[in-house]
Amino acid sequence: MGRASKGEERRAQIILALQDVMAEKGYERASIKSIAQAASINPGLVHHYFGNKQEILVSLVEDLGQRLHTRYIQQIEESEDAPRARLFAFIDAYVGLGPGADPKAVACWVSIGAEAIRQPEVRETFMRFMRDTLEQIKLRLTEVLADEGRQITNIEALASVLLASIEGSYTLAMAVPGLTPQGYASPTLKQMIVGLIEQQPLREGKESST
Amino acid sequence: MGRASKGEERRAQIILALQDVMAEKGYERASIKSIAQAASINPGLVHHYFGNKQEILVSLVEDLGQRLHTRYIQQIEESEDAPRARLFAFIDAYVGLGPGADPKAVACWVSIGAEAIRQPEVRETFMRFMRDTLEQIKLRLTEVLADEGRQITNIEALASVLLASIEGSYTLAMAVPGLTPQGYASPTLKQMIVGLIEQQPLREGKESST
Amino acid sequence: MGRASKGEERRAQIILALQDVMAEKGYERASIKSIAQAASINPGLVHHYFGNKQEILVSLVEDLGQRLHTRYIQQIEESEDAPRARLFAFIDAYVGLGPGADPKAVACWVSIGAEAIRQPEVRETFMRFMRDTLEQIKLRLTEVLADEGRQITNIEALASVLLASIEGSYTLAMAVPGLTPQGYASPTLKQMIVGLIEQQPLREGKESST
Amino acid sequence: MGRASKGEERRAQIILALQDVMAEKGYERASIKSIAQAASINPGLVHHYFGNKQEILVSLVEDLGQRLHTRYIQQIEESEDAPRARLFAFIDAYVGLGPGADPKAVACWVSIGAEAIRQPEVRETFMRFMRDTLEQIKLRLTEVLADEGRQITNIEALASVLLASIEGSYTLAMAVPGLTPQGYASPTLKQMIVGLIEQQPLREGKESST
DNA sequence: TATGAATGAGGCTTCATTCAT
DNA sequence: CATGAATGAAGCCTCATTCAT
The missing domain is CATH 1.10.10.60 (Homeodomain-like)
Structure with missing residues (x-):
């Protein structure tokens, strides 16, 4: 290596x-x-x-993705072993700080999302990272649902909304600074997740909370 | 006229x-x-x-914003009169179809979010629209919470997460098409909102459902 | 008319x-x-x-020239009848105030001088005015020299230097404002003219009038 | 070097x-x-x-100014040591040949004077050169006046008229070629200077040197 | 006369990329 | 490896002039 x-x-x-x-x-x-x-x-x-110039951009996408993933790994290691804690560690890694804890990185990430629409090479790399991230979310969600005795359905959609919320929070943070309250994202997203989880029906005859 | x-x-x-x-x-x-x-x-x-070119862009931002708002107004008019129905109408207007029911419009909207980071004139117009939209969300949320006897706290953060989810869903839809399930956003977001609402404590001694 | x-x-x-x-x-x-x-x-x-655009410029040259000439005629009419007074009236008309007593007009005049180098149509009109002006100077100078009993030689060169001084004072006034003292031009030019006149040899042993 | x-x-x-x-x-x-x-x-x-284009122009102004100054230094070195000779060397350097002994350079110089009116960066450079030149004229004039026992007053105005005459002779030479006699400028300007000098009152009853 | 839309050329500047050294 | 000169293609914008109404 x-x-x-x-x-x-x-x-x-x-x-x-x-x-x-x-x-x-x-x-x-x-x-x-x-x-x-x-x-x-x-x-x-x-x-x-x-x-060419695009190659640098693709490398940057990889680099930023790597940095985010690394932070996530660190958060996981520092967190308790409980499923919920691990899911929250994910949130903290991805929105508590944004990519690289660095405003510059977040600004780039938003631009990369836009570039990915048009440039196939960028999209490919961007997508690979997003797919991996989505997988992680699903893993963490499934873990939690299993742990809390909930039915594991609809995971794909739940994970997608979570991912969208994260991406959207980057856009808001950079494009309309000051519009949304400081530090709202992480705790509110956690709250939202809890809400989603608790709407999942219980696995065995128990009543769902709705 | x-x-x-x-x-x-x-x-x-x-x-x-x-x-x-x-x-x-x-x-x-x-x-x-x-x-x-x-x-x-x-x-x-x-x-x-x-x-100059930027002026066209700013006009496009206004135009897209106007189109979204118009759709929202229509959805409201067509919806039932209940607070929840109106909130859901908002969701349908903003994510059921995206800006302008038009993939082109959504693609532009994502790019506009990125441009708003760098171009003050674009940001200003973009922000004005986002601010108005956030206000609408808060209005609708407050309405629902009041109607359902929940405490009205934390509205700002709840609305922000909802707005972020919408913006993020645009990015995902355009930059990583196929990664997220078709049509997931609208129903899942509604579900998420319900979850968030039901986590709000009841106003008068009633038990919250959690 | x-x-x-x-x-x-x-x-x-x-x-x-x-x-x-x-x-x-x-x-x-x-x-x-x-x-x-x-x-x-x-x-x-x-x-x-x-x-076309150039025609406006040519008309402007004519207009500015006309204005200057008009001012000169007025000054002459207001001045005493003595040759020196008439010569000084010329100076006052042309530098005491510049073309049109108007900074804008002076600025244009300098630009016109530069444009005349390249545009034949402009040069033609500009030159006609300059030729007329030069003739006036020669007339006034000859008058003075005759009146003061000086030999009338070298008139062409004397007049040319005077004309150059006038034109140059416009350039300095507009291009390097503040470099030369306020209001220096008119009195100093008069002084210079007197100096030039008094260097002309007397026609027949008479004394100079100063 | x-x-x-x-x-x-x-x-x-x-x-x-x-x-x-x-x-x-x-x-x-x-x-x-x-x-x-x-x-x-x-x-x-x-x-x-x-x-940008303007930077080339500014560099040209510097270059032409430098060339003129260089010619002046050469003329000074070749001239006699007497104050008058040095003053005349200045005249020869600046009008005997114009900037750069080169009609092209003179044509440019006239245009530069016009551009200096509008373009601050050009004006600054143009002005610096004009200021330096004016200082040289004052130096040379003072030297002569001192040498010839004349009172040193009004130097600023005398120098300004001389500078204006030089600038004006460029304009005439380029914009109305043929209107003024060939080679009139240098000898006539010298004559004019002598006239101006000899109008300065004597310092202490001495006779003027002419 | 008067309006302002339309045309098409051209100007300055930026820039990715290549290349000689 | 490294330098920075060189190329050539656009890009945005300005503008004189023409024209339909």
């Missing part, structure tokens, strides 16, 4: 530079020149490490 | 053309030339009606 | 509008649209009165 | 190209394309060396 050769370092430098510039100007307006400047390297050098 | 002078028609033509091109290529790649072509007019004419 | 028909008024309006816009932006950046706005008329109307 | 790196050469090439094109068409009509052609380089390359 020999990471961090000179080349890898350079690549990482460039990817982070794209993140910085893109957070400020968006993808299209992030010129190779400006990226190079942000990375403190020569413009011509960028194309030694990436075939 | 003389609507649609010649100039207004042209403007509408151009705004719709931006929507079409932008849905396919995104804002930055929607060139004035391609917009003019989509509108079947001369490229030079675009700047006869709009000072 | 029926002046001021409706058409003539419109033309004058447009010419003055060019002056206003040109003073602020220069000739090339004075668009037909901005000229029309300054004239409070419709852009399309401009080409009813002038074949 | 390593002058003329590759980049500096290119810059100089472009600046001279602007001079050539501008002499023929004026600043606004000197397109980047035509400048590139005159410099025998690719149009896109121009913006590799200059941020």
Whole structure:
């Protein structure tokens, strides 16, 4: 797993530079020149490490996804072992801080969502990450439902709404700052999840709570 | 109420053309030339009606917002008079169909959210619409809570999560099509809302259902 | 001599509008649209009165020249009858106030001098005025020299330097405002002229009049 | 003092190209394309060396100013040591030949004077040069007056008229060629200066030196 | 006369990418 | 690896001029 050769370092430098510039100007307006400047390297050098601009973007998507996943793993490790705790750890990792705990990263992530609509290569990478994330949500939900004696139905839709809420909270946070209350997302999402869970019918003759 | 002078028609033509091109290529790649072509007019004419490209975008934001609001009004009129029905009408208007019942409109809306991060003029218009929408959600929620004898607390956060879920569902629908189940959003969101409502404590000694 | 028909008024309006816009932006950046706005008329109307933009400029040159000449005639009429007084009246008309007593007019005049270098039609009109002016200077100088018993030689060069000083004072006044002292030009030019005159040899042993 | 790196050469090439094109068409009509052609380089390359068109113009102003100053220094070195000779050397440098001994340079200089009215950045550079030049004139004049026992008053105004005469002679030379006699400027200006000097009162009853 | 829509050319600038050194 | 010069294609916008009404 020999990471961090000179080349890898350079690549990482460039990817982070794209993140910085893109957070400020968006993808299209992030010129190779400006990226190079942000990375403190020569413009011509960028194309030694990436075939074209889009490749940097794809790498950034991977990088941001990786960072989010890493945070999630950490939160899981620090959390209690109970299913609910693990589900909440997921929420904390993904909205408590957003991707990378970094406003720049969140801004990029929103732009990436938009770029993914048009650029197949970006979509592919973005989608892979979203699919994995959705799987995790389903896992955590199933775990909780099982643990609490609820029927496991409709998981796909529940997980989708949760994922949408997370993505949407990024958009709101960046595009309409100040409109939504500070720090509302994490606790309210947890509350919402609890609500959803408790609407699931009990597995064996028990009455559902509705 | 003389609507649609010649100039207004042209403007509408151009705004719709931006929507079409932008849905396919995104804002930055929607060139004035391609917009003019989509509108079947001369490229030079675009700047006869709009000072610059951004003005078209801002007009499109207003237009899309207006369309959504109109749909909402219609749904309200068609719905029953009960508070819950009105809240659900809101959901149907905003996610049952997305902005404009039109995939193009949804694609644009996601891009607009991203552009709003960087372009103050776009943000302003986008934000005004989001603020109004948030107010509507709060109104509808308050109505329901009052009607069902629940305490009215935490409305701001509840509404924010709902708004985020809607926005996020647009992003998922366009950027990772097929990942989430068809038509999941509207019913699941309603379910989620019910869950959230029923977690609100009762106003007078009655037991909450949790 | 029926002046001021409706058409003539419109033309004058447009010419003055060019002056206003040109003073602020220069000739090339004075668009037909901005000229029309300054004239409070419709852009399309401009080409009813002038074949093209250059024609307006040529008319402006004529207009400014006319104004200057008119001022000169007035000053002459108000001045004493002595040759020196008439020469000084010339100076007062041309630099005491500049063309039209109007900073805008002076700014235009400097630009016109530059445009005359490249545009033959402008040069022709500009040159006609300059030739007439030079003739006036020579007349006034000859008059003075004759009156003061000086030999009349070198008039052409003397007049040219005087004309150059006037033109140069416009450039300095507009391009480097504040660099030269307020109101220096008129008295100092008079002083310079006196110096030049008194260097002319006497015609027949008479003493100079100073 | 390593002058003329590759980049500096290119810059100089472009600046001279602007001079050539501008002499023929004026600043606004000197397109980047035509400048590139005159410099025998690719149009896109121009913006590799200059941020925008105006920067080229400002550089040209500096370049022309430098050339004039250099000529003046040379004339001074070649002239006698007497104050009058030095003052006359100034005149020869500035009008005997015009800026750069080059009609193109003179044509540009006139246009620059006009552009300076509108473009602050151009004005600043133009003004700096004019200020320096005015200082030189004052120096030379003071020197002469001191040497010839004249009172040193009114220097500012005398110098201003001289500077105006020089600038004006450029305008006349380019805008109305043939109107003024060939080569009139230098000798007549000298004559005018002598006239001005000899009008200055003597410091202490001494006779003037003429 | 008057309006303002329409045309089409061209200008400045930006930029991804390639290449010589 | 690294530099930064070079290329050429767009892109946005401005504008003089024409034209239908």
